[in-house]
Amino acid sequence: MSILVVGSVALDTIKTPFGSCEEELGGSAAYFSVAAGHFDKVHMVAVVGTDFPTQHVEFFKERGLGLDGLQSMEGKTFRWHGEYGFELGEAKSLLTSVNVFEHFHPVIPVDLRDTEYVFLANIDPTLQMEVLEQMESPKFVACDTMNFWIMGKREELLRTIQHVDALILNDAEARQLTGEPNLLKAAKGIIAMGPKMVIIKKGEHGALLITPEFKFSAPAYPVELLFDPTGAGDSFAGGFVGFMARCGECCEDTLRLAVMYGTVMASFAVERFGVKRLAELDTFSILDRLKELKKLSEFEIQPM
């Protein structure tokens, strides 16, 4: 199977209590692709400006990513400046220059329109819908979103998520979308809006997968060297959709394991600025961490 992702490619300038970086390769499509690329062929649909360093294009090529959908437009690449406090919770956005992204409309190359696995990264739900309208009945569509769209483009978002299999969002967003503080009720409310399943990301507390048939609670990997949380969610989605595409089917066991592969990829992403840590992984390091996570949450029942 192969995967198509639509999202941002950005140059990030980030400050955390542990260091800082400037014009680091980032953006949702970049994190997702490098993570998912460990599992299957990924095609990126995104836009960069004419100032986008060729070394990053080379890097994408080396990763084996399909770049036919990567548009280059006159102007500057999306830039984001963010800062994290001591607790590494939510980032403080210091600057968001959308630049070429302002006029971006995703164009899916004709021979990619039958791609079976699609990830709609966190972009305007109108653009997410434009993508879906160009696709020929994908097998599995996962979709991310954020408070900005939940507040500002609620109608458009509700329309988009009617067509997705999995909505991936964090706990605060799930509560915001439904007005329901109880996460389980929020998840059920979201499923009533259209998606077949919901994944609620809880950062350092792991993730929940809720479907009408079953619930799965994934522990987070206890990262001691949490360096920069940027891109954790997109890396999670990369592991999740990547493994789903690799398996090519959507049974309960596959979904549970896909959430765990997502957890693994997110845990690596946060150990370094940008996508560097994700890029250096191999199958063994990924599997080792998965085994660690299994050990972390395992217990054997013994009657009282």
Place this chain on the structure above:
Amino acid sequence: MSILVVGSVALDTIKTPFGSCEEELGGSAAYFSVAAGHFDKVHMVAVVGTDFPTQHVEFFKERGLGLDGLQSMEGKTFRWHGEYGFELGEAKSLLTSVNVFEHFHPVIPVDLRDTEYVFLANIDPTLQMEVLEQMESPKFVACDTMNFWIMGKREELLRTIQHVDALILNDAEARQLTGEPNLLKAAKGIIAMGPKMVIIKKGEHGALLITPEFKFSAPAYPVELLFDPTGAGDSFAGGFVGFMARCGECCEDTLRLAVMYGTVMASFAVERFGVKRLAELDTFSILDRLKELKKLSEFEIQPM
């Protein structure tokens, strides 16, 4: 084995978005004892006033609790008034009348001084230490605390926890005690203070058990009918210490499972006001929920 708990017995008046109760039997020792009583013999050391309803004493007796250490003092029983908002997070304390608790000093009846399992519920660390000084080398001591003592009686608390096997506290308290936002680092910092292990309770996000030898991440039971969070932590401790005492040994498998039994008891406690839900449980309902939790977090590894 048998268990000794020192803590409060209170009459709680609570308001949640789902209802309210007045003068409900509560307090850390009550929640703990009713939960732990499903696993082993529990002796309560606490104080009540002369106004304490005899029906509650009868209830304790029916539960098979040892009451030789339950003092009755001239005056009123500890009362707490609390209110929870829509999100059922931290309670807003409206009134705390310590009453007879003000002059309480725990006296351990002579024939209970060799009790092997001890739980020091969330009371003044000076009183916790008074208990330990009366005990004859218990096999396993677990201890709870809170922000109030971490701030106000730090030295006393640090002294007490040097003598405990397991410190049980919530994530905010672990961070506060150590000044370390990363929970894993905070746990290691606490172990360096003396306890052999730390359990960090994360409410709806489950719990972490950290020892120098291993880590265990327990999922929370996704409670849809979260009614009143009061007593969840003490019920957790009841399941944890209760199962430890029942097993009589302290290996890794037992500890993991004990955390899960704690999780089970907490998940029941929050379904109703007071200790009523805990009291009506039987072995089957406890085991069923444990199995549900196992299913909730289970996944099988399959290579990428």
